[in-house]
Every structure is written in C-alpha cells, then in structure tokens.
Amino acid sequence: MIMDDGSWNVIEPWMIEIRRTIHRHPELGLETPETQKLIEVTLDELGISHSRPIAHGVKAILAQNKPGPALLLRADMDALPILEDNDLPFKSEISGRMHACGHDCHTAMLLGAARYLKEHESELRRPVVLMFQPAEEGPGGALPMIEAGILDGVGEACMVHVSSDLPKGVIGLREGPAMGACDDFVLTVLGRGGHGSAPHDGVDAIYVAASIIQAVQGIVSREQDSFDPLVISIGTIHGGFRENVIPDRVDMTGTIRSMSPKTRERAVRRLREVAESVAKTHNARVELVIDAGYPPLVADVPWSRRVKSILTEELGQEAIRDIAATLGVEDFAYVAERVPGLCLNVGIVGDRFTTGLHSAGLIVDESGLKAGAVGFAAVALHS
Numbered sequence: 592m593i594m595d596d597g598s599w600n601v602i603e604p605w606m607i608e609i610r611r612t613i614h615r616h617p618e619l620g621l622e623t624p625e626t627q628k629l630i631e632v633t634l635d636e637l638g639i640s641h642s643r644p645i646a647h648g649v650k651a652i653l654a655q656n657k658p659g660p661a662l663l664l665r666a667d668m669d670a671l672p673i674l675e676d677n678d679l680p681f682k683s684e685i686s687g688r689m690h691a692c693g694h695d696c697h698t699a700m701l702l703g704a705a706r707y708l709k710e711h712e713s714e715l716r717r718p719v720v721l722m723f724q725p726a727e728e729g730p731g732g733a734l735p736m737i738e739a740g741i742l743d744g745v746g747e748a749c750m751v752h753v754s755s756d757l758p759k760g761v762i763g764l765r766e767g768p769a770m771g772a773c774d775d776f777v778l779t780v781l782g783r784g785g786h787g788s789a790p791h792d793g794v795d796a797i798y799v800a801a802s803i804i805q806a807v808q809g810i811v812s813r814e815q816d817s818f819d820p821l822v823i824s825i826g827t828i829h830g831g832f833r834e835n836v837i838p839d840r841v842d843m844t845g846t847i848r849s850m851s852p853k854t855r856e857r858a859v860r861r862l863r864e865v866a867e868s869v870a871k872t873h874n875a876r877v878e879l880v881i882d883a884g885y886p887p888l889v890a891d892v893p894w895s896r897r898v899k900s901i902l903t904e905e906l907g908q909e910a911i912r913d914i915a916a917t918l919g920v921e922d923f924a925y926v927a928e929r930v931p932g933l934c935l936n937v938g939i940v941g942d943r944f945t946t947g948l949h950s951a952g953l954i955v956d957e958s959g960l961k962a963g964a965v966g967f968a969a970v971a972l973h974s
C-alpha cells in the first residue's frame with residue numbers, strides 16, 4: 592500500500608512545510624513568480640525535469656521515455672484578495688492576500704506526489720505530466736497552458752481540490768457533470784432623470800430595475816427544467832443619488848451558473864430578451880455585457896470509475912465518498928473538455944475547522960493532505 596509506505600514519514604512533513612511557505616507568500620492571478628520559483632527549485636532538488644509553458648506556469652514530467660498516453664496531474668497556485676483572519680503562525684505575510692481556496696495545499700500535494708513518484712519512477716507504466724497553473728481564480732491559467740501544448744500526448748487527467756465539506760482523510764468523487772459553467776454580466780438600466788415629485792416626467796430607472804430583477808427570476812423558476820440546474824444571481828445594484836430625484840440609471844452585476852451547454856446558451860439569450868422587453872415596456876433601455884466564464888466541469892464516467900476503484904483499493908471504502916455536484920466553477924473544465932478528467936476532493940475538516948473555503952478564517956487540517964498526495968500517486972502508479 593502506498594499509504595503505509597515509510598517514506599511518507601519524511602514526505603508528509605516536507606510537503607506541509609512547502610504548503611506553509613506558499614501560504615505565507617500568496618500571489619494572485621497570472622502573477623505567481625515566487626510560487627513558481629519554489630516549485631522549480633523543489634523539482635530541481637528532486638531531479639525532475641520541468642519547463643515554463645506560460646510565464647508563471649510549470650510543466651514537469653516523470654517517466655518521459657515510457658510509452659504513452661501520459662497521465663496529467665494538475666495543481667493550481669494562486670491565492671485570493673482576502674485579508675487573512677486567524678491565528679496561524681504561518682499566516683499570510685502579504686496584507687489583503689490569502690490562500691483561502693487551498694491552492695497552496697494543492698501545489699504541496701502535487702509536489703508530495705512528485706517526490707514519492709520519483710522514488711518509484713521505474714514502476715510507472717506511462718509518462719506522468721505535472722501541471723502547476725496560475726490564475727484558477729481568474730482570469731484562468733488552464734486554457735493558456737493547453738494552448739501552449741500541455742495536453743500533447745496526454746490520455747487522462749486528474750486534479751485535486753480541498754473540500755471544506757469533507758473530513759480529513761476522505762476523498763470525494765463526482766462522476767459526470769460535477770461543477771457549473773459561469774457567465775458574469777453587467778446590466779445597466781437607462782431611464783430619464785426627473786423630480787421625485789413628478790415621476791411621470793421622467794423614466795424611473797430604479798423602478799424598471801426592480802421589474803427586471805423580478806422578471807429574470809422567472810427564467811429560473813418558470814422556464815427551466817428543475818432537473819437541469821440554473822441559477823441567476825444579481826450580486827450588486829447601484830442607482831440614484833438623492834431622495835427626491837428620479838434616477839436616470841441603475842448599474843447591476845450578476846452571475847449565471849448552469850450545468851449544460853443548452854441551458855447556458857438559453858439563459859444568456861433569455862436574460863437579454865427579458866431585460867430588454869421589460870425595459871421597453873417602461874420606456875427605458877438596457878445595456879447588457881456578458882463576460883463568458885469557464886465551461887462546466889464534466890468528469891468522464893469510465894475514467895471516474897477507474898480512478899474510484901484505484902482509490903478505494905488504496906485508501907479503503909470508508910475513505911471514498913460520492914459527492915453532490917456544485918455550481919461553483921473550475922478552469923480544469925477546459926482540460927476535462929479535451930481529455931477524460933476528474934477532480935479528487937480532499938477533505939480538510941479537522942478539530943480547528945471554523946469556516947469554509949474563500950473565508951478569511953479558514954483553517955485547513957493539514958493531516959488531510961497526505962490522502963490527496965497518496966491519491967495522486969495511486970492514480971499515477973495504477974492507471
């Protein structure tokens with residue numbers, strides 16, 4: 592069993608130390624030079640060859656001379672613009688930045704697996720590509736790395752993500768549609784200003800905006816098959832500047848989350864139709880700008896089942912759980928669109944757990960990281 596191998600007595604604390612170093616120095620978006628340097632120095636120490644497909648991404652390869660197709664293992668590297676609020680001795684040293692989504696853990700787990708696999712390189716039956724990518728939290732690092740050729744010769748892929756819904760030591764899997772597609776939007780209502788005492792002389796943009804918000808929810812509740820998920824959320828709304836003035840414009844932003852291409856296309860189209868027609872009814876206008884985000888993450892079913900049986904064999908039945916889909920997004924979806932892909936959701940809930948991912952108070956139980964690294968290693972050695 593990989594899990595019981597004595598070399599983890601060395602690899603596990605080493606991996607946790609790497610995680611803490613990355614945690615202290617969070618970097619954002621596509622700008623991850625320090626994290627990249629740490630990964631490259633570590634790979635050099637391990638004797639694993641690597642390259643830079645994009646400015647701040649790293650590709651490494653093991654068992655390069657074995658016959659393909661290769662397996663790709665992916666970790667992301669970027670943090671979030673959040674002010675860390677906990678008492679960890681290794682908390683962020685950069686004010687306003689925090690590894691609150693656990694990408695520090697992902698990079699550490701992949702390096703932990705890399706160290707183990709380097710020790711067992713002769714047992715690998717095919718090449719293993721390690722993908723360290725920036726900008727998962729936006730604007731996206733997976734697609735530029737794919738365009739730079741990281742999937743050339745790759746047959747299947749796996750990623751890890753920590754899960755604040757699962758206890759440490761447990762890995763959650765979801766086959767088929769697993770995570771959502773995202774389309775963010777800016778919706779502006781344009782009316783005509785006037786005196787608050789004489790609304791009939793103007794076109795009240797706040798009233799029109801309210802009507803649009805109501806009507807848009809009808810797209811979800813009255814037009815959508817309830818077995819095909821769709822969410823439309825207005826996240827910000829700004830309008831008006833004085834109690835007795837009819838405002839001439841309202842600015843709103845929001846997000847559309849869906850799971851199927853058909854629904855995604857329809858939701859965007861209907862948002863535009865509904866907003867425009869409601870505005871027209873009230874003699875107003877709208878401007879709608881859609882920012883198309885990541886596609887849905889669909890985990891290939893046969894590949895998911897193969898990985899599940901490998902992980903069950905390695906970690907035991909009680910450590911593997913089927914989990915529900917979410918409308919959160921993940922840019923590994925671009926990988927899984929091109930080759931069979933799957934996410935290993937690694938439990939990190941322990942005694943000190945307080946809040947979930949993307950929270951300033953997040954405390955990861957680091958003893959959960961070993962399961963993720965072992966999971967990666969098991970898939971590499973047995974698939």
Ligand SMILES: [Zn+2]
Pocket residue numbers: 692728948949
């Ligand atoms: Zn995140």
Ligand SMILES: [Zn+2]
Pocket residue numbers: 692693694727752
């Ligand atoms: Zn994340």
